[in-house]
Amino acid sequence: MYRLYSDMTMIKDQSELSKINPVTGAVIFMTKCVDIGNLTEKNVKEFWERSRIYNLMTDTRPVPYVEDGQTKTRAVTLEELERHIGLATNVYTRSRESWLKKMTACMVKNAEYAYGLAKRNLEAKKTTAA
Secondary structure, three states: OEEOOOOOOOOOOHHHHHHOOHHHHHHHHHHHHHOOOEOOOOOHHHHHHHHHHHHHHHOOOOEEEEEOOEEEEEOOOHHHHHOOOOEEOOOOOOOHHHHHHHHHHHHHHHHHHHHHHHHHHHHHHHHHHO
């Protein structure tokens, strides 16, 4: 088992960050997103499911790769995730119910903000046209 804080604070020399495997970095990042601090055989399915939900809700993929000279991103595969069983971070682990409630609240706030922004843009467009 190895331990690395999700904000990389155990790495004293920040240039060392570039030496972390992109998949490992993505799994560490995802611990914060899914609110599961320790990856175990017992919770790998829950971690996987939450990461898929998070990816869909935010349209993000945390693993960078280069294809045809362009940097793209992809999701962590189940095989890659299982290779990280034993990873422990300082992230607080929430229950599934608590995490889903938190994610729903975030999505509602995002939708409310998007509505307000769209409404302001529409009003500005009407004012400009008049």
